[in-house]
Amino acid sequence: MPSKLFSRRSFATTLAAGLTALSLPVPAFALTEAGAASLVNEVVTEINRVIASGKSESAMIKDFERIFVRYGDVPIMARYALGPDARSASSAQLRNFTNAFQGYISRKYGKRFREFIGGTVTVQAARKIKAGYEVRTKVKLQGQAPFDVTFLVSDKSGKDKFFNMFIEGVNLLLTERTEIGSMLDRRRGDIDAVIRDLASAG
Amino acid sequence: MRRCFKSEEDSLCVFYVPRQFCIRVYDLSASTVKDRFGNPEMMMTLFPQKLLNRFRVPAFVVLAACAGPSPDADGGGRIYDPYENTNRAIHTFNRGLDKAFFRPAAKGYVAVIPRPMVNSFNMFAENLSLPGQMVDYLLQGKPKEACTTLFRFVVNSTVGFAGLADPASDFEIPRADTDFGVTLHVWGFAEGPYLELPFYGPSTARDAVGVVVNLFTNPIDFAPTRPINNLGLYAEIVRRLGDRGLYSDTVDSILYGSSDSYAQLRLIYLQNRRFELATDNEDAYLGLYSDPYSDTGTPVATDATDPYEDPYAE
Numbered sequence: 001m002p003s004k005l006f007s008r009r010s011f012a013t014t015l016a017a018g019l020t021a022l023s024l025p026v027p028a029f030a031l032t033e034a035g036a037a038s039l040v041n042e043v044v045t046e047i048n049r050v051i052a053s054g055k056s057e058s059a060m061i062k063d064f065e066r067i068f069v070r071y072g073d074v075p076i077m078a079r080y081a082l083g084p085d086a087r088s089a090s091s092a093q094l095r096n097f098t099n100a101f102q103g104y105i106s107r108k109y110g111k112r113f114r115e116f117i118g119g120t121v122t123v124q125a126a127r128k129i130k131a132g133y134e135v136r137t138k139v140k141l142q143g144q145a146p147f148d149v150t151f152l153v154s155d156k157s158g159k160d161k162f163f164n165m166f167i168e169g170v171n172l173l174l175t176e177r178t179e180i181g182s183m184l185d186r187r188r189g190d191i192d193a194v195i196r197d198l199a200s201a202g
Numbered sequence: 203m204r205r206c207f208k209s210e211e212d213s214l215c216v217f218y219v220p221r222q223f224c225i226r227v228y229d230l231s232a233s234t235v236k237d238r239f240g241n242p243e244m245m246m247t248l249f250p251q252k253l254l255n256r257f258r259v260p261a262f263v264v265l266a267a268c269a270g271p272s273p274d275a276d277g278g279g280r281i282y283d284p285y286e287n288t289n290r291a292i293h294t295f296n297r298g299l300d301k302a303f304f305r306p307a308a309k310g311y312v313a314v315i316p317r318p319m320v321n322s323f324n325m326f327a328e329n330l331s332l333p334g335q336m337v338d339y340l341l342q343g344k345p346k347e348a349c350t351t352l353f354r355f356v357v358n359s360t361v362g363f364a365g366l367a368d369p370a371s372d373f374e375i376p377r378a379d380t381d382f383g384v385t386l387h388v389w390g391f392a393e394g395p396y397l398e399l400p401f402y403g404p405s406t407a408r409d410a411v412g413v414v415v416n417l418f419t420n421p422i423d424f425a426p427t428r429p430i431n432n433l434g435l436y437a438e439i440v441r442r443l444g445d446r447g448l449y450s451d452t453v454d455s456i457l458y459g460s461s462d463s464y465a466q467l468r469l470i471y472l473q474n475r476r477f478e479l480a481t482d483n484e485d486a487y488l489g490l491y492s493d494p495y496s497d498t499g500t501p502v503a504t505d506a507t508d509p510y511e512d513p514y515a516e
Contacts, residue, residue: 130510148477168474169477170469170477178466178469181465
């Protein structure tokens, strides 16, 4: 059952597998369950550090954007959010869209940082999936019942990076794809217009 | 046009009919189930009559949920919305209602009433709903959950000052979270088309039936002495007000911050609801078929247990 905490034995096995993988010289095994789980802890620590810094909101959003670029596979997320239109887009359009998307996501979710003050993320399980690794966590925010957040991590970009997140089953990437899709509809499929809109959205 | 299949869990038989006949009112007291035109051929869902009789579900009217084009099982963002135009009109109405009344009222409520009191009122409403949830757990064939729900109700109603506090959570009695929509899911009914209900918000045909049925299944409403009629309903409205106020940033970003709030709300509702139902199923499933690999390491997921789309594959 997914929400069960690591049992001692499976945790030891995972750890052992992680250590074995570390000592193997094969790059294909670079990312393991344990590695994926520790990546989640790492990013949570980084975000909490920004929140605790007490900077202005706009400065914090800049910091969140840096974290997003460092830990997230932004190009693949932007490409997915753009949907089928990504195939017909020129490489300059894709680059501009990726930049605009990166700023939009950082503003949209960065603005809500107050909700995460004093929040804790507990990694519960990690497993291999087709696209990479799935890390299931329980998030506890102040004054709320704990809820499930699942992170998806992959090393297909060459580095271990996040590429999606599910909050109580809600697929963030799919939600953004729907949002960008609506924006494209409104602009009759004009990607450049959507890129301009994104610069002020979020 | 009409297909019939047997659900794996039980022997319910579900007929599919053209979309325009999807929502129907049935008189279950009649020996033969007919639609409101008296035409038995248009019938699409045969309710398990014995089950209904046994549990004395209010048998006068049952809205039968129509099945969608594909089964419930996939956890993705599949959307079946044949009534999109109507739904969008209702969405515009609901959004206007929220903007004019509900949002300001909710913001005022959480601004004036201190947070611990808002939490207490929420707990009070939750506590009142527990006997109804216990009934749903029983209908789902989950006596253990029904018992803990009853226990939670007893503890919070007594030690917890009529439900205003939540000592049951301190005693680690699990929270209850079910409704008649879940019961219908357990019984094998399909999700049906997406519906946005006036005043209520996003739903599906199956969940809409659940909402209506749950109005009549809380034993508290049948208690010989009760302080106020429909207390549960009023408490629920206050709870929704509190939630609207507490999560106002999230709700605002969906309703007023997105380029198509209808599509966003629909996607978020469907995914979240399917997630709740799947988690529910997973417990039962894993209880029956324990994973032989689970003790020796995490197995590589097969297609059946890997619901994720791979954006790198595009």
